[in-house]
Amino acid sequence: MAKPLINVPAKAKRGEVIEIKTLISHVMETGFRHSNIGEFLPRDIITQLVCHYNGEEIFRADLFPAIAANPFITFHTVATESGMLTFEWTGDNGFSATGQANIAVVD
Amino acid sequence: MDQSRRELLTGAAAFAGGLLLVSARPADATPASMQAAIRNMLGDVEIGKGKVSLDIAPLVENGNAVPMTVAVESPMTATNYVKAIHVFNEKNPKPNVISIHLGPRAGKASISTRIRLADSQRVVAIAQMNDGSVWSDEVNVIVTLAACVEGL
Numbered sequence: 001m002a003k004p005l006i007n008v009p010a011k012a013k014r015g016e017v018i019e020i021k022t023l024i025s026h027v028m029e030t031g032f033r034h035s036n037i038g039e040f041l042p043r044d045i046i047t048q049l050v051c052h053y054n055g056e057e058i059f060r061a062d063l064f065p066a067i068a069a070n071p072f073i074t075f076h077t078v079a080t081e082s083g084m085l086t087f088e089w090t091g092d093n094g095f096s097a098t099g100q101a102n103i104a105v106v107d
Numbered sequence: 108m109d110q111s112r113r114e115l116l117t118g119a120a121a122f123a124g125g126l127l128l129v130s131a132r133p134a135d136a137t138p139a140s141m142q143a144a145i146r147n148m149l150g151d152v153e154i155g156k157g158k159v160s161l162d163i164a165p166l167v168e169n170g171n172a173v174p175m176t177v178a179v180e181s182p183m184t185a186t187n188y189v190k191a192i193h194v195f196n197e198k199n200p201k202p203n204v205i206s207i208h209l210g211p212r213a214g215k216a217s218i219s220t221r222i223r224l225a226d227s228q229r230v231v232a233i234a235q236m237n238d239g240s241v242w243s244d245e246v247n248v249i250v251t252l253a254a255c256v257e258g259l
Contacts, residue, residue: 017214030223032200058213062206066199068172068221068254075207078214 006087008101012079020059022049023072024089024097030065046071046091054083079105141195144202145233148193149241154233158242161194161232162219165246170224170254177207179216179234179242189216191235198228199254223254 007021024046031043043065051059058077077085087099145154162176179189188211194204204222216234224230231245 030200053212056212058210060208061218062208064203064205065201066196066204066223068223072221074219075209076213076215076217078212080212 004087004089004097004099006085006099006101008085008103009079010102011104011106014079014081014105014107016079017076018079018103019074019076020051020085020101021072021074022051022087022099023070025070026089026091026095028063028065028067028069028071032065044092044095046089046095048090049073050088051075051077052086052088053077054081079103081105138197141197141202141231145193145195145231148203148206149233149235152239152241154241154243156243159192159232159234159244161230161244161246163230163246163248165248167224167248167250169252170226170250171252172221173224173248173250174219175222175230176217176219177232177234177244181216181234181236183211183214183216185211186237188213188237189234190237192216192218193233193235194222195231195233196222196224196228197231198226199224204230224248224250225253226250 004022004024009018012018026046027044029041029044033041035041045065046063049061050057059075061073063071082103082105085101089097158180160178163173167173177192181189189209192207195202196204205220207218209216227249229245229247231243233241233243235241
């Protein structure tokens, strides 16, 4: 199963804007290609990434076949309080993966 | 007799000129499918230029993974923030690339990812603000090795 890579700073000042990087291994088959023996390759992509910060949704991305294989997505959030960020990827054929990262917020 | 011949000639010339205009147009007009996808996503709103900056290399060697960053000028406060960022292309099989939903907690409306480009084409990034205004930026990208053509 695909293990996502998540990069969140371990420590941040309260109110600081932090950068979050996520990478997950996935073929992101577009559904527009054929194999070398001419077989049609059905679509198999990740369709959504959602990020929650202590249970509150802070980021959601809808992905389409135009996203490259092994989706790498970077975004930002404000470090409001210590706690946990959870990430959830869902996709075709029942694909689902989760990840989490802890952050300590100091004053 | 002479008069009608002249009329016929000018008429023909005008027609040819018109034909040239018509045939020259689609080259830089937005392909309809992208326009339809944008309307489908955003409804019938006025799209302003500015505020958004789409950062993507104008010359790309490999269309299978093209780094792209979209940043939107916004204070990202509870009353003034970017609600969504959409990216569209005109020549991939499907016009949508990615749709991002943000809130004031994002702090900074800037995202990046890697996309596929099937051909040299125009990429458009559109930002939707919480007050309903819509802003965009676009980049023409030249791709030397296209995505989607290679087999496995």
